[in-house]
Every structure is written in structure tokens, then in C-alpha cells.
Amino acid sequence: MSAKTKTARWSYAKHQWLALLGGISLLVWGISGLAHVAMVLFGPQQAVFMPPPAGVALEGARPVAETLADHGITQALAVKTVPAPDGGVLWQVTEAPLAERRYFRPADGAEINGGDRAQAEFIARHYLATDRAITAASLQTRFDADYPWVNRLLPVWKLAFAGNDGLTAYVHTETSSLAAVNNTMKARLQSVFRALHTWEWVPQGMDWLRVIVIGLMVASLLALALTGIAMLVTVRRNKRPPGAHGWHRIAGYVLALPLIMFAASGLYHLVQSALVPPASQLRMGRPVDVASGKWPIEADWALIAQGRDIASVALVEGADGRALYRLGLSPKAPMGAGEHNHGPAITGADHGMAGHNHAAMLAAQAADGVPTTPAEIREARFAGIRPDGPAIYLDAATGTVMPTSDRDLALAIARRYTGAPDSAVRGAELVTRFSHEYDFRNKRLPVWRIDYGAPVHASLFVDTGAGVLVDRVADREKPERLVFSFIHKWNFLYPVGRLAQNLIVGLFGLALIAFTAVLGLKLELARRQRMGRKGST
Known part of the structure; x- marks a missing residue:
């Protein structure tokens, strides 16, 4: 034979x-795999792609250090500006990783009672472009079946909207992002996927x-x-x-x-x-001594903002431990307006929906070439978005322009979490798009990627705007991520569109x-x- x-x-x-x-196995994973595809194709989709507009105007405002001192805040994990419903900004303060964020008006330093829930509602309404009533709201500090760990971000506000479709938004106020959005159809498809594909019922x-x-x-x-x-x-x-x-x-x-x-x-x-x-590798930074930010950045704001489109201001800890003001510039800022060209020398409301015109906002975004249709937004979400550009760093105690760059701060943050010397670093680069190693579930861009050799053998992804370690990927995990992305999810088809x-x-x-x-x-x-x-x- x-x-x-x-x-x-x-x-x-x-x-x-x-x-x-x-045959039975193929039916089980085929049907559940189709449920996942259906979630992507037909699940609820945000209506607005760009984050809420925020004009950072601190001229004449009360010094933030005084505001925080008056409210008994001596240390905080994060102090930064976030978009406000009136088009301006609020100071957002994070005292503990899973606690509600606190909000203060720059003009007079007044705290907004219930500010975190109100901010979550504002963010949700902005991205979903809806004025529907909210029937329930709760701060979620743990992952569950409806909001699994793959979403990475905690805590989030779970907001249930009125209507028969079960529309539910999960909002991460620390990053002003819509972490997830569900409805009845997507929840049922998720149940099928969890039961048949990942067997999470075990x-x-x-x-x-x-x-x-x-x-x-x-x-x-x-x-x-x-x-x-x-x-x-x-x-x-x-x-x-x-x-x-x-x-x-x-x-x-x-x-x-x-x-x-x-x-x-x-x-x-x-x-x-x-x-x-x-498991989620996200870690918040070390507490910053807010009292060290005694230099009133607000007093010199007119000079600081001259000729610059400033997208955000944050109080962060520098490489040597000193407190710094990080001024994030708009990504539309001209080249040379960031880390290597500091320009002129620098020396020593209610949370409502009034005026929030969704139709006008969508029309303006379309005119600027920003994704507006569901298909365009879905495509852009997977590609990524840069909420800010390069940054300028000022000493929070003296107002002196620091030679620190985002790269320097990223290396310092990575050093804190690895304990490895800079000699172990094999490379550092700014990541502006999602990939198989840093995928869209992390939801933060841009981030810095720091590649380590021995003894770490891993890549760390750092958000310098918030001083956060977003993800850590060991070298031994990278081949599997590549295979799963390109072979299982067929991401080799990316040129044809999502x-x-x-x-x-x-x-x-x-x-x-x-x-x-x-x-x-x-x-x-x-x-x-x-x-x-x-x-x-």
C-alpha cells in the first residue's frame, strides 16, 4: 500500500x-465569534468623535494652590484642567485611584458639589449627543459582566438613560472619555460571547x-x-x-x-x-505635594498663553521629585511651539447643558474633516486620537521654564515602576496610534513607549499628561499578541478599513x-x- x-x-x-x-466546537465558537462581530458592526456607537472643546483661560483666576489649601488638600495623585460644560475648564483633583474626583472653578476656587457625577453626565451627553433623561447613576469601582476588565478604566460612572433600548454609558471622568456604551442588544450579544466563547461562567x-x-x-x-x-x-x-x-x-x-x-x-x-x-497594568502616579505649587501660574497667564494654543494644564511630579506645571499644547500648534522652542521668556458655572448645540458641533467637526458618521467614528476610534500635542514644563515653585521634555518625564515614570537604570532602556518613542501591542482598549493617546532590555524585558506605556503607567507588556507576551491580532482577529486586513x-x-x-x-x-x-x-x- x-x-x-x-x-x-x-x-x-x-x-x-x-x-x-x-463540528460542535465549530458551532460554539463560530456563533459566539459572530456575536462579537455583530457587537462591533451593530452595537451602539458614540455620535461625536472629538472630546469637548476646552479653552484654557486662567488669566485673573484664583491660584490653584490657594484653592486646594483652603479645601484641606495637601497631596493629590492628579491635579489638572478638564473641559467644562460652558466651554471653559475646571480644576479636577484625584485624591485616591477609585475615589470620586473633585472639581473647582478656576475663577473663584469654589468646589462643585456632586461634581464628578455632573461631569460624567456632561461627557456622556457630549459623546452620545443626547438630551434623554438619566434614570440611574452609580460610581463603579469593579469590573463586572456588563463592564469587563478589557475596558481597563476604573472607576467609571454607569449612567442609564431613559428609553426602551437600555442605553447605558460608562464614563471615565479622569480621562474625560466614554469608556464603553451598551444597550439591550449589545448586552445580549455580550452574554452569548461570554457564555460560548470565553466561558466566563466557569x-x-x-x-x-x-x-x-x-x-x-x-x-x-x-x-x-x-x-x-x-x-x-x-x-x-x-x-x-x-x-x-x-x-x-x-x-x-x-x-x-x-x-x-x-x-x-x-x-x-x-x-x-x-x-x-x-490583568490591567494601569497604575496611578505618586501623590504630588500641591503646596509646592506656590508660584501663581494664573498671574502670568497672559504672557504664558501668548501665541500658544494651550489644551491642558496639569500639576505633575518631575524626574527629580519637584512639582512641575505641564502645559499641553494643541496638536494643531505649529512645529517648534513645543518642547524645543518655548517662545517668549516666562517670568515669576453650573454643570448644565445650556447652549450645547449638538447639530452645530457635528457640522463644525465635519467641516474640519473630523469623523462624524458612525462608520468614520468607529474607524477613527481604532486608529486613535491625539488630545494634545507637545508640552512645556514650568517649575511650580518658581515659574522657571524647565529643560524637561515629555520623553524625560516618561523615562522617570518608567524608572519608578521598574527600578531599572536608564542604561537598560533600549528605546523610547511617542505612540500616536493603537497597535497589537498597545491596543484601543487602553483608550489613552498619545503615550510614550519605553522598551527595556535586561533585567526588565518589557515595554512600558506611559501617559505623561497624567503621570500614569497605562500598560506593561513583557517581551514574552508580544509574539502571542501579534498572532492573536493578525491571525485571529484578521487585522492584516486593516488597509480595507475596520x-x-x-x-x-x-x-x-x-x-x-x-x-x-x-x-x-x-x-x-x-x-x-x-x-x-x-x-x-
Whole structure:
């Protein structure tokens, strides 16, 4: 007997043996995978892409150090300006990572009671462009089934809107971002995905069993595809077999490779996740001594802002531990207006929706070339957005312009979290787009990427605007992230656009279910019936 014949018989026997388990596995992950594609294509989408406009105008305002001292605040994790409903800014103060943020008016230093919830409502209404009533609001400090850990950001305000669609927004006020948005349809699709794709219903103490069972099922898919290919190569037919046999064979030629891609990358992802359980790496910075910010930046604001489009102001800790004012410039600022050209020398409301015209705002964004349609916004969300440009640093005690750059601060923050010397740094670069290593779920751009060699062997992603460690990716995790992104999610199709990519993946998923799983299971059941009839005679 020739080797070709032996291979054909062996693959045929194993293919039949794997058919039932593999077919059921393909149905389970095919349907749940389609649920994820449907969430992306048809789930609720923000109506506005750009963050709320904020004109930073502090001339004549009360010094922020005095404001904080009057309210008993001596240290804070973050002190920075955030957009206000009237188009100006408020001072936002973070005293603890999971606490409600506090808000103060720059003009008179008055604190806004219930300011964090009001800010969350303002942000949600801005991005969703809705004036619908809010029926419930709560500060969420833990991940749950409706807001899983992949969203990364905590705490968030969970805002439920009136209506029959179950519209719910999750707002992270510290970054003024819409962390997630759900409705009834998306919640149901998420339930299907969690139940069938990730099996999150398995108790945490039995996670090992989940990994083993899922591993066996996915491995059966991979083996089914490989034995099917062996049959296609070794068994040649002069004409297509009739009925389901013929269609199943044709489907094998087209769908074997996609099935291998999904199964192999999924198995790799499962093993990697079991070895290194996924968890948020986000860490807030060290508390800043706000009393050290005694130089009144507000007094010299006219000179500071001259010829500059300042997008944000924050009190941060510098590389040597001293407090600095970080002036984030607009990304539209001309080159040379940032880190390497400081310009002229620098020396020593109610939270309502009044005037918030969504139609006018959308029209203005469209005129500026900003994404406005759901498809454009979805595409841009995955590509990323830069909320500010380069930065100028001033000594918070003296007002002196510091030679510090964002890169210097990023290295200092990374040094605090690794304890490694700068000699271990292999590279540092500004990240302005999401990628497989720093994906859109982190929601922060721009960030600095600091690559470490021994003994760290990892890349750290740092938000210098908030002094935050956003993510940490070990070198050993990077190959799996690349495979999962390009092979499992098919991000190699990125040139065709996010919408087309998901449509293509969805079509292949449907084809795998309809032509491979359904027809294969039909053939297997028919075979078992024939064997049963033979056994009874």
C-alpha cells in the first residue's frame, strides 16, 4: 500500500472520529465569534468623535494652590484642567485611584458639589449627543459582566438613560472619555460571547478545567482542519460528489485555511492566557505635594498663553521629585511651539447643558474633516486620537521654564515602576496610534513607549499628561499578541478599513458554520445512522 493511500485512509478515519466534537466546537465558537462581530458592526456607537472643546483661560483666576489649601488638600495623585460644560475648564483633583474626583472653578476656587457625577453626565451627553433623561447613576469601582476588565478604566460612572433600548454609558471622568456604551442588544450579544466563547461562567477556582476543556475542543478543530486538508490532497475525484458530500468538499478547499488560522491562534491565546492571566497594568502616579505649587501660574497667564494654543494644564511630579506645571499644547500648534522652542521668556458655572448645540458641533467637526458618521467614528476610534500635542514644563515653585521634555518625564515614570537604570532602556518613542501591542482598549493617546532590555524585558506605556503607567507588556507576551491580532482577529486586513474587515470576518464565520459545521455534522449523523442500521441487521 502506497504512502498516499495510507495517509488518505488514516486522515479519513481520524476526520470521521473528530467530526462530532469538531463540528460542535465549530458551532460554539463560530456563533459566539459572530456575536462579537455583530457587537462591533451593530452595537451602539458614540455620535461625536472629538472630546469637548476646552479653552484654557486662567488669566485673573484664583491660584490653584490657594484653592486646594483652603479645601484641606495637601497631596493629590492628579491635579489638572478638564473641559467644562460652558466651554471653559475646571480644576479636577484625584485624591485616591477609585475615589470620586473633585472639581473647582478656576475663577473663584469654589468646589462643585456632586461634581464628578455632573461631569460624567456632561461627557456622556457630549459623546452620545443626547438630551434623554438619566434614570440611574452609580460610581463603579469593579469590573463586572456588563463592564469587563478589557475596558481597563476604573472607576467609571454607569449612567442609564431613559428609553426602551437600555442605553447605558460608562464614563471615565479622569480621562474625560466614554469608556464603553451598551444597550439591550449589545448586552445580549455580550452574554452569548461570554457564555460560548470565553466561558466566563466557569467558577474561578475551576479555571484549569475551563482551559483543558476549551483546549481539547479547539485542538479538535485544528486536527479536523488538518486531516481535512490531508484528504483533499490525497483523495482526488474526477467529479464533484452529489449533495452534501460535494458541498462539504468544496467548502474544505476555501475554508480550511481560515479554520486553521482561527483554531491555532485561539489555542495559542488560550495557553498564553493560562500561563499569564490577563490583568490591567494601569497604575496611578505618586501623590504630588500641591503646596509646592506656590508660584501663581494664573498671574502670568497672559504672557504664558501668548501665541500658544494651550489644551491642558496639569500639576505633575518631575524626574527629580519637584512639582512641575505641564502645559499641553494643541496638536494643531505649529512645529517648534513645543518642547524645543518655548517662545517668549516666562517670568515669576453650573454643570448644565445650556447652549450645547449638538447639530452645530457635528457640522463644525465635519467641516474640519473630523469623523462624524458612525462608520468614520468607529474607524477613527481604532486608529486613535491625539488630545494634545507637545508640552512645556514650568517649575511650580518658581515659574522657571524647565529643560524637561515629555520623553524625560516618561523615562522617570518608567524608572519608578521598574527600578531599572536608564542604561537598560533600549528605546523610547511617542505612540500616536493603537497597535497589537498597545491596543484601543487602553483608550489613552498619545503615550510614550519605553522598551527595556535586561533585567526588565518589557515595554512600558506611559501617559505623561497624567503621570500614569497605562500598560506593561513583557517581551514574552508580544509574539502571542501579534498572532492573536493578525491571525485571529484578521487585522492584516486593516488597509480595507475596520468596517470591511469585520464584514469579511463575519462572512467567513458564516461560511464556516454553514458549509463546514452544518454539512459536516449532517454527514456524520447520516453515517452513524447507517452504522446503526447495519448493526441492527
